[in-house]
Amino acid sequence: MRLDTTDRQLINLYQRELPVCERPYEEMSRQLGIAEEEVIERLQSLQDSQVLSRVGPVFEHSRAGASLLAAVAVPEEQLDLVAARVNRAPGVNHNYAREHIYNLWFVMTAPDEDTLDDRLDELEHQLRLPMLRLPMVEGYHIDLGFDIDWEALP
Amino acid sequence: MSISTSRSDQDYVLCALDRKLILATQSGLPLVPDPWATLGKELGLSADEVLARFQRMQDAGVIRRVAAVPDHYRLGYRFNGMTVWNIRDDAISDMGRQVGELPFVSHCYRRPRHLPYWHYNLFAMVHGTSREEVEDKASQIKAVLGDTCEGHTILYSSAILKKTGLRLRKS
Numbered sequence: 001m002r003l004d005t006t007d008r009q010l011i012n013l014y015q016r017e018l019p020v021c022e023r024p025y026e027e028m029s030r031q032l033g034i035a036e037e038e039v040i041e042r043l044q045s046l047q048d049s050q051v052l053s054r055v056g057p058v059f060e061h062s063r064a065g066a067s068l069l070a071a072v073a074v075p076e077e078q079l080d081l082v083a084a085r086v087n088r089a090p091g092v093n094h095n096y097a098r099e100h101i102y103n104l105w106f107v108m109t110a111p112d113e114d115t116l117d118d119r120l121d122e123l124e125h126q127l128r129l130p131m132l133r134l135p136m137v138e139g140y141h142i143d144l145g146f147d148i149d150w151e152a153l154p
Numbered sequence: 155m156s157i158s159t160s161r162s163d164q165d166y167v168l169c170a171l172d173r174k175l176i177l178a179t180q181s182g183l184p185l186v187p188d189p190w191a192t193l194g195k196e197l198g199l200s201a202d203e204v205l206a207r208f209q210r211m212q213d214a215g216v217i218r219r220v221a222a223v224p225d226h227y228r229l230g231y232r233f234n235g236m237t238v239w240n241i242r243d244d245a246i247s248d249m250g251r252q253v254g255e256l257p258f259v260s261h262c263y264r265r266p267r268h269l270p271y272w273h274y275n276l277f278a279m280v281h282g283t284s285r286e287e288v289e290d291k292a293s294q295i296k297a298v299l300g301d302t303c304e305g306h307t308i309l310y311s312s313a314i315l316k317k318t319g320l321r322l323r324k325s
Contacts, residue, residue, distance in 0.1 A: 023187060025187060050228050054223055055183055055185065136263045154230045
């Protein structure tokens with residue numbers, strides 16, 4: 001995905017935080033030195049092409065409910081089937097296949113801890129596979145993005 | 155920076171309007187000059203009320219941040235490596251902080267071991283345009299950890315099967 005200098009600057013400046021004020025895009029337009037309308041158009045186009053997954057709030061799961069990272073070791077030939085079951089389970093918002101004995105990694109969410117445990121128990125029972133439950137014990141750096149090395153990108 | 159995960163400290167209780175506002179914004183803010191007015195129309199509130207409520211959730215930590223969140227895979231970071239480390243318990247908090255401060259680490263968490271199946275208690279996510287790049291970054295992490303680390307591995311993602319932000323249900 002080739003992006004021009006302004007798009008790159010926009011991502012560099014606002015991937016961690018954008019202004020929350022009466023006219024956020026106007027505020028950004030002043031910082032970028034372009035028109036408010038152009039900020040909006042660029043954000044829309046970056047969002048449409050999925051370079052931006054969204055322009056908006058990142059919620060703290062532990063404040064808006066409960067969540068947990070879990071992993072299962074799935075026999076290779078069952079991976080598609082099991083992945084589909086996991087995706088259908090209520091509250092699953094991330095699901096990655098990874099190269100490891102534990103080859104399916106997903107995040108389960110729920111409105112509260114008890115519901116979360118129930119959902120995990122139910123899914124574990126359905127899958128008939130033991131599940132690693134890996135709650136966050138301490139967070140040292142939580143989803144703040146990282147510096148993008150534009151020159152290194154394909 | 156260490157972020158407490160304790161839930162005992164002044165829990166902010168979401169009211170029905172907060173939940174509606176989360177529902178209305180969880181896939182993104184309206185991309186119009188006055189997004190708060192657009193949201194207000196939907197929720198039956200004034201633009202000022204929406205903004206004030208939004209800022210209150212931000213102050214309370216319910217909203218962690220508001221950002222233009224990039225999809226690193228779409229940007230060209232095709233290699234997502236979850237690096238996992240077996241760190242001595244007495245060193246983990248210090249090591250976690252140091253690894254979390256590396257500019258290329260996007261997430262860094264302590265998680266429990268599950269012996270004998272799972273030995274790793276420190277997770278650090280790194281992204282690269284190639285496996286070599288991810289491995290190079292992992293070796294920089296290894297250098298920071300020194301002899302506090304008793305083993306590690308990298309779990310590359312081979313497929314993204316689902317990825318959405320927080321989703322509240324409309325029920």
